[in-house]
Amino acid sequence: MTTAAIRPPEPDLERFDRVERAVHWTTAALFGVLMLTGAALYMGPISTLVGRRDLMRTVHVVAGLTLPLPFIVGLVGKWGVRLRRDLSRLSRWTHDDRSWWRRGRRASARLGKFNPGQKLNTMFLGAAAIVMLGSGVMLKWFSIVPLDWRVGATFVHDWFALGIWVAVAVHIFLATNDSIALHGMRHGTVTAKWARTKRPRWYEEETGRPADRFKQSTAGP
């Protein structure tokens, strides 16, 4: 590893603090419960296999109503500084984010803390969670809404569920393909090398050092 020999050792960077990780994993667990109980309620073959429809329904409703709590608790206190700041990052798209979507220009895009896929995923799942909660409430307490809305809520709940399954599957697939990024969400830190190469702008923000300073030496003849 010649690069390691050239480069002075650098400490790992903190990517997600305890609050962010706790919010992520409790929310992920609730998503998991909702998706599995949802499948058990909805998919004929799985329904037959699992049975216990009453139990599945109760768990689904309770988990659904609980879903926003970890996020809200994580967000509101003074412990939520980093979560709030990351949300602000996630909602913004830089010039580099836009070029990242183009295959030819992806290599030259200098990303901040999150890549555009992560930004899109967060926004989609966040909004979808609210949509599911709203339409779910209409399905559960159906007498409060007109019939046509119940029809619409059924429609929305079904199709958004499908979208969530796809988004979560892609999210897990990509996370398990990048062990350092996954380490960041599991234990909080990522290596400096990962940050420097994959998230150069974030590296610069955190360390105050330019991310590309060794580029010349590694790209030698």
Added chain:
Amino acid sequence: MLLRSLGVVEERAFEGTAVGRRVFLGILGLGAVGVVTGAAVQGWLERNVAPIIGHDPTGLLALLPIGRFRIYTVTGGLPERSPDDYRLRVHGLVERELDLSFDDLLAMPSTELVRDFQCVTGWRVPKVGWKGVRLRDVLDRAGVHDDGGAVRFVSFDGAYSESLTLQQARRDDVLVAYELEGEALSSAHGGPARLYVAPMYGYKSLKWLRSIEVTRRVVPGYWERRGYDVDGWVGRSNGRDDEAT
């Protein structure tokens, strides 16, 4: 925007435009539009896409939320009753009250029907096979009095009820059903035995049939007291124009 106005997200500036927020709000909007227009869109999908799904050799399209049953209960619970414990009471304006067991039903002449099942909330399941006893045969066995004009059904879920005029109840396509798609009727689908009123919306086909009462006049059922039409003909009631089943 919402989070910021609540003071939750800090004004600290990161570079870039707020595309993410627009995506977020756009998806929320999509959800809201879906709730309002979903009735029409789902109807279109059930008519045009459901038939294709039936011909998909991979079966993957069956994962789409089209052309499948949704299980509704009004009590929140699924009443469980085994065929051994099942009793069907027939009473009211009849010559002789009946207290039929599940085996009594099986012993009666059976009828099979294959029809689309249409819910008033928009979904439609194509070509569903039912087997059961004609309601008319059950009524004839009890003997309806001359002053009987309607039939009321009560579910053993403790809350649901339904009713038909005597004329509707005597149709060929109204069954006390105990099989669905060649299998014993599961609890989720209203087993051991339920009402199946083929030409009407699903809410008329009461699940978990407990008793049949012959009355003078129609007594509005559970949903009918909540605004649904008493005569729930598919395509000709509840302000809907679905194709008849």
